[in-house]
Amino acid sequence: MIIDNTYIAYDFMTDFNGPKRHFPAPFYPTGLYDNEKPEYLHGPDSSIYPNLTLPCNLYDEWGNIIPLGFYMVALSQDMKFLDLYQSNKLKAKVKVVKLVEKMYTQDEIDEESKIITKLENAKLKKKLKKMREAEEELTAFKERVAAESYAEIFDSGKGYYILKYNCNGKQAEGIIQK
Secondary structure, eight states: OOOOOOOOOOTTTTTTTTEEOOOOOOOOTTSSSSSGGGHHHHSTTSSSSSEEESSSOOEOOOOOOSSSSSEEEOOTSSEEEEEEEEEEEEEEEEEEEEEEEEEOOOOHHHHHHHHHHHHHHHHTOOOHHHHHHHHHHHHHHHHHHTTTTTTEEEEEESEEEEEEEEETTTTEEEEEOO
């Protein structure tokens, strides 16, 4: 005899329109929420990294394919690879052949330090309104700097693609062979 232990209890006394289902524990209709998935918890912040549109499929020397589509490009922590992410999942790594760190102008450095000191002073004096204003100002400054970021890929005409990346004062180039 086979006994199925996945019983669902019905309560006919409390609902006159039909039976109610009682589950042992509450559940999510689709499993995990997006913010509980590992790729959302540990993936890079997509708002500060540039996006790239691959116009064609790319192949490596082992026959693996990177399909055409939209990718987020991020420079790895050790600055040796350009990582291509799709839906916050790492899809490919491209070796960096040229890396240049941008020298900031004195005006940009002064503006950022002025905002940071304003924020620190507001924190010391515990003034919430001024602290919020300084945080908004710092966020606007970082967004303005991030707006200058880009990633692009183009055909060199010599049997390889060149991937150019510029974000947060770092410029990098990678090469993908056809």
